[in-house]
Amino acid sequence: MQPSIPRPTVIAAILVGMTALTLSGLLLPALWYEVFDRRDAGYLLLALTGVGAVLALYARLLWLNLMRRTAPGHRFGLAAIALICWAMPPLLGTGQGWGNALLVPAGLIAVVLPVREAIAATAAATALTPVYAVLLGLPALTVLYEVTGIPLAAFSGYVTVWLFHVVQELREARAELARSAVGEERLRFARDLHDVLGHSLQAVALRAEVAERFLERDDGRVRKELTEIQAMARDAVRDVREVVRGYRATNLGTELDGMSAVLRAAGMRCERPVVPPSLPAHVHEPLGRVAREAATNVLRHSSATWCEITVAADAGDVRVEIVNDGAARRISGDAGSGLAGLAERITAAGGAFSAGPGGDGTFRVTATVPMVPVPAEGEA
Template sequence: MATRPETAKKILLHWMDATIALLGFVFAAHIVSMAAEERISVPVALFALACMTGVLVLYCLILRDAYDDRPLPAVKLAVGALLAAGAVLLPTLHLTDVGMWENIAYIWLASAVLYLPLWATVCLGAGLLTALTVFLTAVTTSPWQTVLVGQLISAPLVPAATWIWCWMWRTIRDAHDSQEAKARLAVSEERLRFARDLHDLLGHSLSVITLKSELAAKMATKDAARAASEMSEVRRLAGESLIEVQLAVDGYRSLDLDVELAGVRAALEAAGARCTIDARAHDLSPAARTLLAWVVREGATNVLKHSRATRCSITIGGGVLEMRNDGVDSPAAGSGSGLRGLAERMVTAGGSFTAESTPTGEFLLTAKVPA
């Protein structure tokens, strides 16, 4: 099925073909009438018709080259120039007045200007106009003023129409390409968002599941009841993770800040890190609370996976969240893809995000949501 630009291109080309065919019919009728009136001989008329037909056919072919932005059709232009000269010069030499098929030269000009810059177009057009005016004035009885006025009317008409037709096609094509580029960008951004969200969803849950599974394995021979309890919690977390992934796929998931804070406290304390929370977020919008919930989740995941923290504090006030822990292994600790994705999420939403080691040996995660 043809795309809209391809359909528009076909319409414009058929429109131009019809226009050229109409001009060719008018020129041919004029040449035939001159031959019928014996103003020119039949061989000259046939020669002029052949040259005119060649120019018009080459014009249509060159126009298609220009639509597709192909290399300069130098051979076609050169042959077209010779045919245009033959169509204009030979019949005119047998007349005493100015005809109309000298406009064939301007049809060739229209095909040439498609590949020329503006200054070259003006120079070529002025040179052709001057040459034709001088030639027609010299071989006919028409005054040069009359010849010049006629040429000034004809010279810009077909080149301007041709340029407008090509400009319309390129504008339609560029607009379509722009729409396609925007669509591809939207798809790429959505894929990135989904990948980031999936990492945020599973990174935290799998870290806790791994921790509890290890704990259950250690307790299996010492405290079977505790091991069974931990495995029951693993099953619950796995089920919740599956539900969250399903919601993420549907695009309808939303995190609750209070629930995330409670879950993070339980996970960190189960890992042996004392967690203190001071959260004042009742005045924040639902969107801002959701953003901070993602920060809390990813921050806790980062602590569980990349540190040996014994204490962690979470403070929320005035739309600013600070999460500190004392388990920094190196200055680059915590600089994984999860935090990079979280930073991208915050910046996209109009907030800010930093995660860095402090001079006191702690790791500080700071996030600010838009008011």
């Protein structure tokens, strides 16, 4: 089972916390020396103040840039971090690990500055740091460590923020696809409803006008027009019910193909299902509606990464099974009413319906409709 994906703010908080922990580890040897070896109150206060200010300002700048709340003033924050880090080695001594402080600002260069400026600043820092380190009297291995560490830290900071923004944009794109799928379905329903009711209501209105004209002159003509109006109204009601129930041009293969295409567009792994040929006409509507509702639920109420659709037919019934791995990450919503409506429709067709977690992190929807249609109530 794949782990659930936290919200962007949670991921950002984790990244900031891990970065602060990494920087603390980089400066830990120097702090250890100040606390347990030198034990000078003045030096210790200076070290704790400098490290605390650097970590707080670094975490603040990283958080703001992860949240896309960048500002030109962040350059001054980066400059302040660089000034403090480059001032600590000569003030506190270079022999006990304070030379590592020279690396700290590098991780923010490509985060705070635009790409071109970040490249120039990284190159300048890579060139100036060894010169400064030699002037401070740092060992040759430490100088080599600083030279290789600065571009690596800058690149690491850039990639971290970039990947975070990519993941956030993918989440937003997926949500937009879900809204688009729902909106397309509403437009399709609105078009069908307009096509059905527009002509029928116009015809009813014209017949009513005709009946009104003959109201005082020809009772027989009025009765004929009223009879026609009644027939048109009944036809319109029947057509509306067909639209609502999805009877019009419903094909199970088409619905499943559309479902798999939408899920793949949303970034899920979903193969196009194989539909047995020559299925009875009466199974297409209820099973097609199951496909539509399942696709909507997967998009809107879970964060699944794959979906598997299988269709099987034998002499007794036709069975559709839709499984996805989003059970552990299902989002609360109104999915329950849709599934309850599907259960009622499948039961009315003489079939069986089930939906729920599979116990292994999957969510399974299964619908079965008999090959032989069940007679409607009142039929012999």
